[in-house]
Amino acid sequence: MITCKDFLRELSDYLDDATDPALRAELERHINECPNCWVICDTTRKTIQVFRGMDLHPLPEKVHQKLMDALARKAQERAQKNGAAGLNQG
Numbered sequence: 001m002i003t004c005k006d007f008l009r010e011l012s013d014y015l016d017d018a019t020d021p022a023l024r025a026e027l028e029r030h031i032n033e034c035p036n037c038w039v040i041c042d043t044t045r046k047t048i049q050v051f052r053g054m055d056l057h058p059l060p061e062k063v064h065q066k067l068m069d070a071l072a073r074k075a076q077e078r079a080q081k082n083g084a085a086g087l088n089q090g
Contacts, residue, residue: 002030
C-alpha cells in the first residue's frame with residue numbers, strides 16, 4: 001500500500017512517466033483515493049506545464065553568486081549541526 005510519503009517520493013518519476021507500470025498503477029490508485037496527494041500532483045503538473053512554455057533567462061552573475069554562497073552556508077550549518085548531533089548520541 002502506497003502512503004502519502006511514498007507518493008511524494010515518487011512524484012517526480014510519476015510525472016516524468018519514469019515509473020514501472022505496476023508502481024504507476026499503485027500511485028494512481030493512491031491519488032484517486034487521497035485528495036491531498038491529488039491536489040499536489042495536479043498543481044505540480046500544471047506548474048510544470050506553465051514553466052515549460054517560458055523563455056529561459058539566466059541569473060545575473062551577482063545574484064547567482066549570492067545564491068551559491070547562501071546555499072554553501074546553509075550546507076555548512078547543517079553539516080555542523082549533524083556532526084554535533086552525532087557527538088551527543090555517543
